[in-house]
Amino acid sequence: MLVEDDTDLTELLTETLVDEGYVVDNAPDGQRGLHLGLTRPYDVMVIDRLLPALDGLDLVARLRSRAVPARALMLTALGTVDDRIAGLDAGADDYLVKPFDLDELSARVRALCRRTADSTEALRIGAGLLDLSLRDAVLPDGSRVALSAREFELLRVLAARPNTVHSRAELRSRVFDEAAAPSLVDTYVYYLRRKLGRTTVRTVHGLGYRLGAL
Known part of the structure; x- marks a missing residue:
């Protein structure tokens, strides 16, 4: 699942992930992301932090409170140590600061998929x-x-x-x-x-x- 309100970035990331063999569902805001996350199973969620309707931090926290196990990679322009700590404390598994390299994003998604495959928690x-x-x-x-x-x-x-x-x-x-x-x-x-x-x-x-x- 990709939750991102920037349409150009959404198109670029979706094309990149689909080319690598992933099936991608898009959500343009936090509320849609919450609905998808609660009703469909995902291996990895890529979530922008600054979203309309529901902030990315709140989205991840709500999904975790409902025991959603999918790995979460948070994308954000907020890159201070405190910002990263807030994202991880909310329930994100990884944190990538904008602007980022597409190859690095792909590598991080692959790593999270491996962690999902190895997970036997739920x-x-x-x-x-x-x-x-x-x-x-x-x-x-x-x-x-x-x-x-x-x-x-x-x-x-x-x-x-x-x-x-x-x-x-x-x-x-x-x-x-x-x-x-x-x-x-x-x-x-x-x-x-x-x-x-x-x-x-x-x-x-x-x-x-x-x-x-x-």
């Missing part, structure tokens, strides 16, 4: 998250829901491969054990839906279950 579930460190679910409004050990593991298996349909036998083997009753999978799917909503786990009739959305 798994995306629609607009929500499964927090792997605290072992609970984060709803789209930022609230957290505690999970039992088996609820967490069942949801983790589904979220790790979100487009895969998992049979009951596979889930029983990976989450419980071979000796467990087959109906135990259905019981814990019911528990997850009761805690997190019916769309959290989707039934694929005749085949099993796949991840839904929070």
Whole structure:
């Protein structure tokens, strides 16, 4: 996601990133950036600091308060040490001062993508998250829901491969054990839906279950 109100710079950065193989969503102001950040999964967010509607610092802080895990690179003409500290404290992962070299921007985005790929802190579930460190679910409004050990593991298996349909036998083997009753999978799917909503786990009739959305 690229949040930048300068149309010429937006066009230049978008062209550069697309040429390197990225899919880029653009937001011309902080409010649009907030909407995109809360409703779509991103690996990296490139955010200008001085934005209309919602300042870049506030945007990053709000996204972090809602447990959005995407790495954030902040672009700004404000380059003092205090400015950089403010950006990092708001939740940015990196800070690049204007004017900047496009090759450096590209290198920093690649570095943040590698950090995202190596991260095992959370798994995306629609607009929500499964927090792997605290072992609970984060709803789209930022609230957290505690999970039992088996609820967490069942949801983790589904979220790790979100487009895969998992049979009951596979889930029983990976989450419980071979000796467990087959109906135990259905019981814990019911528990997850009761805690997190019916769309959290989707039934694929005749085949099993796949991840839904929070």
